[in-house]
Every structure is written in C-alpha cells, then in structure tokens.
Amino acid sequence: MNKNLxxxxxGVVGLALIVGLAWAIAGEEPPDxxxxxxxxxxTGTNLPAVExxxxxxxxxxxxxxxxxxxxxxxxxxxxxxxxxxKIVVFLAHWCPHCQAEVPVINNWLAxxxxxxxxxxxxATIFTNARRPNFPPQTWLQRENWEVPTVMDNAExxxxxxxxxxxxxxxxxxxxxxxxLGRAAGEIGVxxxxxxxxxxxSAVEG
Amino acid sequence: MSDVQTLSAYNKVLALLTLVALxxxxxxxxxxxxxxxxxxxxxxxxxxxxxxxxxAAVATAGSLIYSEYFHFVPCRLCWFQRIFMYPMSLVLLVxxxxxxxxxxxxxxxLSLLGLATSIYHYLVQVFPSLEGSGCDPTNPCxxxxxxxxxxxxxxxMAGVGFTLITVLLLFYVKAKEE
Numbered sequence: 001m002n003k004n005l006x007x008x009x010x011g012v013v014g015l016a017l018i019v020g021l022a023w024a025i026a027g028e029e030p031p032d033x034x035x036x037x038x039x040x041x042x043t044g045t046n047l048p049a050v051e052x053x054x055x056x057x058x059x060x061x062x063x064x065x066x067x068x069x070x071x072x073x074x075x076x077x078x079x080x081x082x083x084x085x086k087i088v089v090f091l092a093h094w095c096p097h098c099q100a101e102v103p104v105i106n107n108w109l110a111x112x113x114x115x116x117x118x119x120x121x122x123a124t125i126f127t128n129a130r131r132p133n134f135p136p137q138t139w140l141q142r143e144n145w146e147v148p149t150v151m152d153n154a155e156x157x158x159x160x161x162x163x164x165x166x167x168x169x170x171x172x173x174x175x176x177x178x179x180l181g182r183a184a185g186e187i188g189v190x191x192x193x194x195x196x197x198x199x200x201s202a203v204e205g
Numbered sequence: 206m207s208d209v210q211t212l213s214a215y216n217k218v219l220a221l222l223t224l225v226a227l228x229x230x231x232x233x234x235x236x237x238x239x240x241x242x243x244x245x246x247x248x249x250x251x252x253x254x255x256x257x258x259x260x261a262a263v264a265t266a267g268s269l270i271y272s273e274y275f276h277f278v279p280c281r282l283c284w285f286q287r288i289f290m291y292p293m294s295l296v297l298l299v300x301x302x303x304x305x306x307x308x309x310x311x312x313x314x315l316s317l318l319g320l321a322t323s324i325y326h327y328l329v330q331v332f333p334s335l336e337g338s339g340c341d342p343t344n345p346c347x348x349x350x351x352x353x354x355x356x357x358x359x360x361x362m363a364g365v366g367f368t369l370i371t372v373l374l375l376f377y378v379k380a381k382e383e
C-alpha cells in the first residue's frame with residue numbers, strides 16, 4: 001500500500017478517536033441514574049405472567065395487587081379497589097412499540113374513547129438508565145401524556161405484580177381490582193375500544 | 206465517570222469511527238468508479254486485506270466490549286451478525302499473513318450475509334412491527350440501545366463494518382487478479 005495513504009488512513013482514524021473522546025468527555029451533564037424510578041408499594045398476590053397473550057389470560061377473575069406510588073412530580077397515584085373500573089397500560093421508555101402506542105392512546109382519549117365511569121392509569125416499568133429514551137418522564141412529557149402514571153422501582157415490583165412479560169401490556173380491572181383481561185403489544189384504536197367495552201361493562205348503575 | 210457516562214463516551218467514539226468507515230467505503234467505491242478497475246491495485250494493493258482485517262477486529266472487539274463490559278445482552282439478530290463478523294477477524298488475519306487469494310472465498314460470503322442481516326436488523330429498529338407488536342424486556346431486537354446522531358445504532362455500525370470489509374475485499378481481489 002502507498003505509504004502516504006497509510007498515514008492518511010491512520011491520521012483520519014486517530015483524529016476520529018481523539019475528537020470522539022473529547023466530545024464524549026466534554027459533552028453532556030452526567031445523567032441522574034435514579035430519575036425515572038419510583039418507590040411504589042405493591043400489596044396483594046401477584047398475577048401470573050401472561051406467557052402467551054394470544055392464548056387468553058389465565059388470571060381473569062383474580063384480584064390484582066394494589067399499587068400506591070407517585071408520578072415524576074411526586075403526585076400520588078393509586079391503582080386500588082376504589083369502586084371504579086380502570087384500564088392500566090404498562091409502558092417501557094426504551095420500547096419502540098410503546099413509543100408508537102402512546103400517541104395512539106393520546107388521540108383515542110382526546111376523541112372521547114374512554115367510557116364514562118372508567119379511569120385510565122399508566123405505569124412506567126422495566127426502566128433502565130442504560131437504555132435509550134431515559135428517563136421515561138422526559139419522553140411522556142414530550143408526548144403531552146396526561147394519564148396518571150405511577151413509576152415502578154428498580155426491582156420491577158409493579159411489573160411482577162401484574163405479571164407483565166412484554167410491553168406495552170394492558171389490564172382491565174373492575175371496581176374491586178379484579179382482572180377482567182389483559183392484552184399485550186400494540187393494540188391500536190380497535191384494541192383500545194375492545195378494552196373500553198370490557199371496562200364499561202363493569203361500570204355499576 | 207459513571208457507568209452510564211462511560212457507555213455514552215464509548216458510543217460516541219464508535220459512532221465517529223462508523224462515520225469514518227462509511228466515508229471510507231463511499232470514497233473507495235467512487236474512486237473505483239471514477240478511476241477504473243486498475244486503480245484499485247495501485248491504491249491499496251495487498252494492504253486492502255489488512256485494512257479489512259482491522260475493520261473486522263475493531264468490530265469484534267467493539268461488540269465484545271458491549272456484551273462483556275457493559276453487559277448488553279445480544280438479541281437474536283445481533284447473534285447472527287456476530288456469527289458472520291467474528292470468524293472474519295481470524296480468517297482475514299490468516300489470509301493477510303499468508304497473502305492467500307482464497308481468503309476472498311471465505312470472507313466475502315460472511316461479509317455479504319452479515320450486511321444483509323444488519324440491513325434487516327436496522328429495518329426492524331425503524332419499523333418495529335416487522336418483528337411482532339410488543340417488546341420482550343430482556344433483549345428486543347427492535348430497541349435501539351445505542352442511538353447517536355439520530356441514526357447510528359449497533360446494527361448500523363455493524364452494517365457499515367460489513368460494507369467496508371466487502372469493498373476492501375473486492376479491492377483486494379482486483380489487486381491480486383490484475
């Protein structure tokens with residue numbers, strides 16, 4: 001190989017390494033690795049995991065755990081037997097399917113998709129500071145997310161409590177926190193309407 | 206430096222090297238198209254195979270650092286790309302030392318299949334619905350663990366590595382044949 005060319009290749013690679021290192025070191029503020037995690041209390045019996053969402057939910061009729069935690073602003077969020085049916089969506093900040101589903105949910109809510117007497121909640125789960133789009137609240141605030149959202153802890157207590165094996169996952173609860181059904185994956189407007197119909201059937205009176 | 210900062214710095218260095226490799230591959234292709242096939246021999250000669258080995262070695266080391274130091278769990282498609290990249294770091298080294306023409310018959314299929322896998326993996330990241338509708342929390346192929354400049358992810362890095370190796374192998378082939 002031409003010696004001059006060898007020097008040029010070596011120089012360009014070396015320069016790239018030096019610039020890359022300088023850029024990396026002088027770059028961003030160190031991220032707060034604890035941001036995005038909450039300290040929820042999860043009481044009750046964990047629901048079994050949904051191994052195969054297409055094969056039906058083996059835990060229909062079981063009572064889901066009660067969750068009391070906070071959102072990123074410190075506001076209390078409780079998923080508890082308060083007499084009102086609810087739809088809960090479990091989201092992971094790094095999951096592209098969740099990133100695609102959040103605007104769909106926002107539009108669905110804005111178009112009045114949620115039935116009267118039914119509440120909607122969210123939980124940020126499987127949070128990981130080394131994965132992209134961290135922390136989850138930055139992403140959700142950017143999406144103008146207004147659903148009351150509880151943050152899971154680093155031990156994934158909420159995810160374990162609801163048997164979540166993939167994201168996004170939805171669960172419909174009646175007023176006594178009994179599981180009426182779970183769904184996994186991007187379900188779109190059609191799926192949201194189906195879950196809403198299940199929840200609406202549990203509205204009393 | 207925290208673990209997350211170290212990872213961020215590592216991502217940036219690899220992203221920059223990826224851009225250098227991408228520009229290198231484009232320049233080589235344009236050079237070949239403009240100057241003609243004979244120029245290949247004069248430009249790189251037998252050094253092409255050493256450069257190809259260097260790319261494979263850096264890619265192999267880079268991938269191992271992700272999994273062994275930063276504890277990234279390779280996804281299914283990452284494993285396929287590893288299967289195609291790792292052997293090249295040895296095959297090309299032996300081929301370089303022995304100056305054997307036959308190395309192209311071993312390395313080119315690996316680099317081309319690796320490139321095809323990288324392209325598919327990158328497409329899965331851009332269009333996650335290609336591989337299901339939900340994310341496995343352990344190691345989804347659709348998640349972008351690394352995202353620099355808004356478009357450089359791990360399969361993008363691998364794809365550029367496979368591309369540059371392929372181009373260098375073709376230059377080497379020409380250099381030896383002509």
